[in-house]
Amino acid sequence: MQALRINVILFGIGNVGSALINQVIESQQFFLENRNIDLRFPIITNSTLAFFEKEGVKNSWEANFTQLAFPFTIADIIEFAKNNELENVIVVDATNSSELVKHYIPFIQSEFDIVAANQSANVLHIDFYKEIRRNLKKFDKTFLYETNIDAGIPVLQIIKDLYYSGEKITKIRGVFSDSLSYIFNTFSSKDLPFSSVLKDADKKGLLKADFKEELSGIGVAKKLLVLARELGKETEFLDVEITSLLSHRLEESNLKSGFLSNATVLDKDFEVGKIIQPEGEVLRYVGEISIPENRLEVKLVSEPISSAIGQLKDTETVYEIYTQSRGNNPIIVRGDNSEKKSETIARGILIDILKVSEKIKLKETIWL
Secondary structure: OOOEEEEEEEEOOOHHHHHHHHHHHHHHHHHHHHHOEEEEEEEEEOOOEEEEOOOOOOOOHHHHHHHHOEEOOHHHHHHHHHHOOOOOEEEEEOOOOOOHHHHHHHHHHOOOEEEEOOOHHHHOOHHHHHHHHHHHHHHOOOEEOHHHOOOOOOHHHHHHHHHHOOOOEEEEEEEOOHHHHHHHHHHHHOOOOHHHHHHHHHHOOOOOOOHHHHHOOHHHHHHHHHHHHHOOOOOOHHHEEEOOOOOHHHHOOOOHHHHHHHHHHHHHHHHHHHHOOOOOEEEEEEEEEEOOOOEEEEEEEEEEOOOOOOOOOOOOEEEEEEEOOOOOOOEEEEEOOOOOHHHHHHHHHHHHHHHHHHHHHHHHHHHO
């Protein structure tokens, strides 16, 4: 049987997008031999330029992109796919763009499936969220975004499976951020000022360009919102109660260097917080959804060191999923983020691409 060709239109060739292309190139033969799937990249883009290749990206894709890419519009992308009769198209959004998601519905209406690391489509107004789902149903298309929550583990899939099986989820809580996990795991276990731990995290590459969003709790809040909506809650971002880790003075500092040089103003409050904890407990920054109360919170808590959250090390993440049938005995889902983050996210995107590919293959089998 001829291999099923999957045409991936990739938006974003930063660390994640580049890692994704290289992972596919490295495993191309494996996918052909073991899954009968031929993954191609006929279009790859950065924020301003696109490279169009009828035969799909090869090992020299970076040089080809530099030499042959040119400015594009979304209409150009859709027209190229139509004119070249590209079948089984999956749009992959490996950007952080809030603008690109505005084109998701035209993509779906052009009969493209979508895989996204970008959270934007799932945290914008609920009307937009619902309109995407309406179009997905109308055009029988798929939208996967496992890496919106945790790139290293399929926590979103586990929650979906529980929800759609009729299991009543009552609460989800945990440490959702690898950088915040490292910061509080280190602060709780070592005799260091909080500002020193932040600088250490930065040296390890854990404080990214969006560090203020992470430290203010916005990053965790967005993940809570995605999870709540998966559980059928018509919740908006403003419904999430967020306790920021930043003082108002620090929130005014946009440059990371300036922020870190002034971070000593945080030391006293966090040191006091550590001292007044009950014995055998540690500080953790958690996200929590309580379904019966319809309450979403991002907050700093004191957690027993014997608990799943209290036992975290390094950059590990953990999700506690409470259900009606299990009571106070939650399902524990742990994430180990020791691999380079861009590689982990790329691998998560690739898994979603393969899931969509298998769904396309099943449809084709039924049609035959």
